[in-house]
Amino acid sequence: MRKRMEAANVVAPQYNAVTRQNMRNSLTLGDDEVKKLLAEGAKHVIRLKVPRNEEIRFNDIIRGWVTVNSSQVDDKVLLKSDGMPTYHLAHIVDDIEMEISHAVRGEEWLPSAPAHILIYRYLGLENEMPKLAHLPLILNPDGNGKISKREARFPVFPLSWTDPRETMPYIGYKETGYYSEAFVNILALLGWNPGNNEEIFTLEQLAALFSFERVHKSGAKFDPEKAKWFNQQYLRKKSDFELAEAFKPLLTEKGYAMNDEFLIDFCKLVKEKVQFVHEFWDHGKYVFEAPTSYDEKVISKKWNDQSKDLFTRVLNTFTNCNEWNSIAIHDCFEKLVLEAGKIDMQLLRVLITGVSGGPQLFDMLALIGKDEVLKRLQFALSKF
RNA sequence: GGCCCGUUCGUCUAGGGGUUAGGACACGUCCCUUUCACGGAUGAAACACGGGUUCGAUUCCCGUACGGGCUACCA
Numbered sequence: 504m505r506k507r508m509e510a511a512n513v514v515a516p517q518y519n520a521v522t523r524q525n526m527r528n529s530l531t532l533g534d535d536e537v538k539k540l541l542a543e544g545a546k547h548v549i550r551l552k553v554p555r556n557e558e559i560r561f562n563d564i565i566r567g568w569v570t571v572n573s574s575q576v577d578d579k580v581l582l583k584s585d586g587m588p589t590y591h592l593a594h595i596v597d598d599i600e601m602e603i604s605h606a607v608r609g610e611e612w613l614p615s616a617p618a619h620i621l622i623y624r625y626l627g628l629e630n631e632m633p634k635l636a637h638l639p640l641i642l643n644p645d646g647n648g649k650i651s652k653r654e655a656r657f658p659v660f661p662l663s664w665t666d667p668r669e670t671m672p673y674i675g676y677k678e679t680g681y682y683s684e685a686f687v688n689i690l691a692l693l694g695w696n697p698g699n700n701e702e703i704f705t706l707e708q709l710a711a712l713f714s715f716e717r718v719h720k721s722g723a724k725f726d727p728e729k730a731k732w733f734n735q736q737y738l739r740k741k742s743d744f745e746l747a748e749a750f751k752p753l754l755t756e757k758g759y760a761m762n763d764e765f766l767i768d769f770c771k772l773v774k775e776k777v778q779f780v781h782e783f784w785d786h787g788k789y790v791f792e793a794p795t796s797y798d799e800k801v802i803s804k805k806w807n808d809q810s811k812d813l814f815t816r817v818l819n820t821f822t823n824c825n826e827w828n829s830i831a832i833h834d835c836f837e838k839l840v841l842e843a844g845k846i847d848m849q850l851l852r853v854l855i856t857g858v859s860g861g862p863q864l865f866d867m868l869a870l871i872g873k874d875e876v877l878k879r880l881q882f883a884l885s886k887f
Numbered sequence: 888g889g890c891c892c893g894u895u896c897g898u899c900u901a902g903g904g905g906u907u908a909g910g911a912c913a914c915g916u917c918c919c920u921u922u923c924a925c926g927g928a929u930g931a932a933a934c935a936c937g938g939g940u941u942c943g944a945u946u947c948c949c950g951u952a953c954g955g956g957c958u959a960c961c962a
Contacts, residue, residue, distance in 0.1 A: 566891095566892070570891095575890050575958090580959085581960095589962085590962050594962090612956095613891065613892065613957075614892090614956070615957075637892085639955090642955075644898075648956095649956075692900085692911095696899085699901080700900095700901075701910095702899095721893045722892095722954085722956085723899065724898060725898090725899090726899060728913055729899065729913080732912055732913090739925095775923095776924060840921080845921065846921080848922035848923090849922045852922055860923050860924075861923055861924080864923070
């Protein structure tokens with residue numbers, strides 16, 4: 504049989520009203536033979552007997568009327584030879600048992616929906632079947648196809664998870680640093696939108712706003728960049744205290760312990776630059792540890808013959824700065840500028856933090872502390 | 888291959904017979920700033936193609952192309 508199919512160039516052989524006549528099954532074997540085999544405990548499956556040529560129509564909430572000819576539906580296995588039901592049977596039993604009103608599932612189920620309708624019909628439950636809604640799929644941002652867990656270069660699961668058949672865990676959104684509210688928000692706006700220009704919604708708002716009419720029919724490519732932006736929006740809504748609490752364990756991991764007040768100030772300063780809590784470290788580690796290298800670009804471009812003298816004067820000015828807060832430091836600095844002329848702030852920043860960017864400079868210096876700033880400046884002057 | 892579903896800026900999308908086709912992400916420029924961001928302003932950027940229907944089609948219909956899904960004793 505299989506060879507004949509291959510010879511006829513059949514790509515995907517189907518078990519259906521035509522081919523079943525040439526198969527060894529209860530329809531071709533005859534009652535006595537079947538009874539005998541059953542009595543002997545012969546391994547067997549139970550299949551859905553799909554009519555040969557019949558239009559199956561159903562009204563999908565999202566897609567409208569869909570028509571499929573039963574010749575396109577194969578005799579699906581309902582009960583496997585190990586006695587376990589397949590999804591096709593199981594979900595229908597579940598849905599009926601649980602009195603499900605709406606079966607909302609991905610578009611990949613659309614082709615098997617006609618088979619499911621037949622099962623409901625043969626069970627005499629067609630009037631009780633849930634309404635069907637087939638949602639558009641989330642597609643890969645690059646390349647093609649629906650998101651596959653194996654190939655994606657970004658998380659595909661909400662939570663980290665290890666497939667028992669594999670060794671490598673899949674890192675989840677939660678573990679990547681996404682807030683669950685942000686994650687829900689991102690997902691909700693893929694294939695659906697409320698019809699206005701708003702994008703940030705709580706789960707409660709989404710639930711109130713949702714309607715099937717506004718669900719798209721076509722798949723949506725997942726955009727990792729926008730996903731990060733969503734998380735940033737949620738992060739910015741957190742209080743400095745909440746952010747400090749969230750960052751504290753990460754800082755402890757790095758071997759630093761700071762008091763809450765300091766951490767809150769730190770988060771207040773760095774939060775504008777950050778999309779995830781763990782980025783507080785990446786964007787602000789120089790607050791906790793002195794730089795080991797200096798931004799080459801800035802140094803080569805801005806460090807010149809006068810720099811050493813100029814920044815030695817900065818060091819002296821800071822040393823004599825009585826108060827050490829953002830405003831006071833700024834005042835000291837301004838006074839020096841009046842005497843000595845323009846002093847490049849970015850260069851000063853690099854000498855103290857090592858990097859070319861960061862939060863407001865004088866706020867930063869205040870946070871780092873006078874002793875540490877003087878120490879770092881001295882060290883930098885000895886280096887260049 | 889067959890069957891089913893789809894197609895508005897690069898991406899997510901609004902809109903819908905007559906619009907300067909709107910917003911968001913990303914990107915560019917400018918303003919603010921002696922630094923860095925935030926913020927503000929602004930720019931570039933789209934109705935897949937071909938036929939109908941119509942006074943008029945991005946919008947309705949049909950084809951084509953392209954994309955997606957399914958085609959397991961997995962879900």
